[in-house]
Structures are given as structure tokens and as C-alpha cells.
Amino acid sequence: MAQYDFIVIGGGIIGLATARQLQQDHPGSTIAVLEKESRLALHQTGRNSGVIHAGVYYTPGSLKAKFCREGNLATKEFCREHKIPFRETGKLLVATTHAELGRMQDLLERCRQNDIPTEVLNQQQLQEKEPNVVGLGATWVPSTGIVDYARITHQLAALFTSAGGEIHTNCQVIGIRENQGVEITSSIGRFSAQFVVGCAGLHSDRLIRMLGKEPEFRILPFRGEYFQLPVDKRRIVSHPIYPIPNPELPFLGIHLTPMSDGSLTVGPNATLALAREGYSRWSMNLRDLIDMFSYAGLYRLIGTYPGPTLSELKNSLYRPGYLKLAQRYCPQIELKDLCPYPSGVRAQAVRADGKTLDDFLFVKGEHSLIVGNAPSPAATSALPIARHICEQVKELLG
Incomplete structure (x- = not known):
């Protein structure tokens, strides 16, 4: 049995940021990362819009607002230090109706409370900034940026391994037992550690159950479908273009995003996937299907948003929509x-009542801490999330 001081489960950006922070906080400790895939950053970290968020939408005082504000600065500083390309593009939130203009005022107040610099543009100013975008007005958020989060993850991994950390790929965790430390059973053997941190994203609730706890939520997978515009349309906009979100709905809506590789994407939508890693429309996983369709929270969520649920499904199947x-x-x-x-x-x-968990959630055990919920802007916030996790670890270790 391989023995370590700390084990981190999950090889995404939060897992590697946490492993690296543990290394810095506990010099000389033995630390390993267990990743079930053959490579790092293959799931949520490597399949997103690549936006360095500013924190426009998040409730003042929430962990989301705090981590995003800190993460925006920390991500850019990390990129500068390690020569990872990024662009501080800024972002436009475009109001296309008078109702959205009203909601834009609420967003501006939220930005003021979260200490996020913004500028209000009228219709003419919006046209001057983005000639191919139409709207009645917009909010300009200059601190938004674009980066490749998988590249950041691989840089964190390089720093971690060069300082003595170990990464075990193709290592799926099958069981966890706390007993004067933690014992882990995996697809490649058994491990033990004084403390374990779980950063398993789509499988976070399953890690919690392995520890003998019943989570207050279940992970439901929502596929976000993107499209890429052809080369001759890549310069149709210069900045990320977002709609003004409806606060009564759980998702932001599709947006235009210039990517770090020069491409331009449209998306994502949000439609229920048939597998937790169901990246194609018809990908299915029997265990995931049973988990979803046996859960009352799914039906209560759909019952709360029947119109948007049907609309997202229609637009997924009907491209003109x-x-x-x-x-x-x-x-x-x-x-x-x-x-x-x-x-x-x-x-x-x-949750079982159909309510979505909108903020970060951490579940503590005697010798463990699981990141239960890490919604967007998790990638932007990875470095401050890692610091927060490690502060909690220090407290639990006494």
C-alpha cells in the first residue's frame, strides 16, 4: 500500500491547484494526485468557455463573489509569472429589450457591491465598440479575460511534480475508508494518507457517499453545447458578448466568446445529459441514468422550470432555435x-426539493474534505479555492 501525507482525488484545475498549495503549506510532505483518466483536465477544466470571469452575477458576500474577485487577479498573475498567454479582453453584457435594460441596472448595483469596475454604454456607444452587435445598451466589464485553463492545469502539475509530488493517472477511486487516516481503494491498487481532499467535480456526491455520509444534493449533469464560427466570421466580434441573464432562471444563456486559440464560439446551452460524462447527445450511462431518474430533485427542478426545460431541449434538437x-x-x-x-x-x-446549489460547498470529514459543489466560476477561482481548502485542512489537522 502506497502511503502519503496528503492525497488529492481529481486531476482538474482545482485538484492540481490544491495539491500545489498543500505542497507550499506543508514543506516536506508526501503528496499524490489520483486521476481516473489517462490525462489531466479532460472534463470541466478542459471543456469550458475559457473566460476569466470578473464576478458580475454573484451575490455579494458569497464565496462565489469572493473567490471570483480574488481569482481574476490571481489567474492573471499566475499566467504572467509562468508566461501562459491570456488576453484581458473585457466583456459586454448586451440588453436587447427594455426589460433587460431594467435587469441591467440590478447587475450594475451588484457590480458596485462586489467592487467590480463597469461602464454603461448607450446604443450608439455599443455600436462603436462592436459594430456587428445590436442592443439598446450594454454594460462594459473591462477586467474579464480569456485563457486556456487546461494549460494552467498542466503548469500547476509541472510545478507540483518538480517539487516531488506524484500524479497517478488511470487511477479510479473505488472506495474510501476513514480510520486513523484514510485508506483508498483504486483501480490500480490501494493508497493511504493522513488526509484526503476530493476535487472530483461530476462525481463529488459519490465521493461523499464513499465516506459514509449522505450529501444534501445530487449531481445532475447538464450538457452545454457549443458551436464554432467559421474562419471568415472569427472577427465578427472583438470581445465576449453575453446576454443580460434572467435572475429567475438557473443558467446564463448562450454567449459569443473569442477563445485563446483565436477561434470564436457560440454557447453553451443547458440540456440534461444522459451520462455524467455525456458529451455527445446520445451518450448514456446506466448508473448515471438510475441516479438521475430515481431522484425526486430532478422532477422538482423540471417542475420549477418547465418552459425553459422544453425550450433548451427544443433548441438542442432544432438548430434554428x-x-x-x-x-x-x-x-x-x-x-x-x-x-x-x-x-x-x-x-x-x-437538492431533493429541486433547488440548485449556487455557491461553493465543502463537506468535511474527520480526515477528509470534499469539494461538494464547485460551479462556475470555479476555473477562474481555482487558486483562491485551493487556499481556502488548505486553510480548512490546517484547522481540521489542529
Whole structure:
């Protein structure tokens, strides 16, 4: 049995940021990362919009707001230090109706409380900044950026291993037992540690159950479908373009995002996936299906949002419906411009009453801490999340 002081389960950006922070906080400790895939950052970390968020939408005083504000600065500083390319593009939140103009005022107040610099643009100023975008007005958020989070993860991994850390890939955790430390059974053997941190994203609730606890939520997978615009349309906008979100709905809506590789994507939508790693429309996993359809929270969630649920499903199956959402603020996009692009799956934590968990959640054991819920902006916030985890670890270790 391989023995360590600390084990981190999960090889995404939060897992590697946590492993690296543990290494810095506990010099000389033996630390390992267990990742079930053959490579790091293959799931949520490597399948997102690549946006360095500013924190516009998040409730003042929440962990989301705190971590995002700190993470925006920390991510850029990490990239500068390690020469990882990123762009501080800024972001436009575009209001296309008078109702959205009203909601924009609420967002501006939230930005003020979260200490996020913004600028209000009228219709003419919006046209000057983005000639191909239409709207009645917009909010300009200059601190938003674009980066490749998988590249950040691999840099964290390089720092971790060069300082003596070990990464075990193709290592799926099968069982966890706390007993004067923690014993882990995996697909490649057994491990033990004085303390374990779980950063398993789409499988966080299962890790909690392995520890003998019943989580207050279940992970429901929502596939986010993206499209990529053709080369001749890549410069149709210069900045990320977002709609003004409806606060009564759990998802933001599709947006236009210039990516770090120079491409331009449209998306994501949000439709229930048939597997936790169901990146294609018809990917199914029997265990995941049983988990979902035996859970009362799924039906209560759908019952709360029947219209949006059907609309998202329709637009997933009917591409012109998806296109119409993008054309509200960028009418120059045509159906033929929606080229294939990899989908992502969002780990949506939902309680039994159908309510979504919107903030970060950490579940503590005697010798363990599991990141139960890490919603967007988790990638932006990875470095401060890691610091927070390690502070909690110190307290639990006494």
C-alpha cells in the first residue's frame, strides 16, 4: 500500500491547484494526485468557455463573489509569472429589450457591491465598440479575460511534480475508508494518507457517499453545447458578448466568446445529459441514468422550470432555435456558421426539493474534505479555492 501525507482525488484545475498549495503549506510532505483518466483536465477544466470571469452575477458576500474577485487577479498573475498567454479582453453584457435594460441596472448595483469596475454604454456607444452587435445598451466589464485553463492545469502539475509530488493517472477511486487516516481503494491498487481532499467535480456526491455520509444534493449533469464560427466570421466580434441573464432562471444563456486559440464560439446551452460524462447527445450511462431518474430533485427542478426545460431541449434538437438566441444580439450569424465544437458537461448540484446549489460547498470529514459543489466560476477561482481548502485542512489537522 502506497502511503502519503496528503492525497488529492481529481486531476482538474482545482485538484492540481490544491495539491500545489498543500505542497507550499506543508514543506516536506508526501503528496499524490489520483486521476481516473489517462490525462489531466479532460472534463470541466478542459471543456469550458475559457473566460476569466470578473464576478458580475454573484451575490455579494458569497464565496462565489469572493473567490471570483480574488481569482481574476490571481489567474492573471499566475499566467504572467509562468508566461501562459491570456488576453484581458473585457466583456459586454448586451440588453436587447427594455426589460433587460431594467435587469441591467440590478447587475450594475451588484457590480458596485462586489467592487467590480463597469461602464454603461448607450446604443450608439455599443455600436462603436462592436459594430456587428445590436442592443439598446450594454454594460462594459473591462477586467474579464480569456485563457486556456487546461494549460494552467498542466503548469500547476509541472510545478507540483518538480517539487516531488506524484500524479497517478488511470487511477479510479473505488472506495474510501476513514480510520486513523484514510485508506483508498483504486483501480490500480490501494493508497493511504493522513488526509484526503476530493476535487472530483461530476462525481463529488459519490465521493461523499464513499465516506459514509449522505450529501444534501445530487449531481445532475447538464450538457452545454457549443458551436464554432467559421474562419471568415472569427472577427465578427472583438470581445465576449453575453446576454443580460434572467435572475429567475438557473443558467446564463448562450454567449459569443473569442477563445485563446483565436477561434470564436457560440454557447453553451443547458440540456440534461444522459451520462455524467455525456458529451455527445446520445451518450448514456446506466448508473448515471438510475441516479438521475430515481431522484425526486430532478422532477422538482423540471417542475420549477418547465418552459425553459422544453425550450433548451427544443433548441438542442432544432438548430434554428439555437441560432435565434445568438441572433438577438448578433444578427449576422447564419445557420451555416454553426460549425461543430466539443460540448461540455456542467456538474449541477440539486437538492431533493429541486433547488440548485449556487455557491461553493465543502463537506468535511474527520480526515477528509470534499469539494461538494464547485460551479462556475470555479476555473477562474481555482487558486483562491485551493487556499481556502488548505486553510480548512490546517484547522481540521489542529
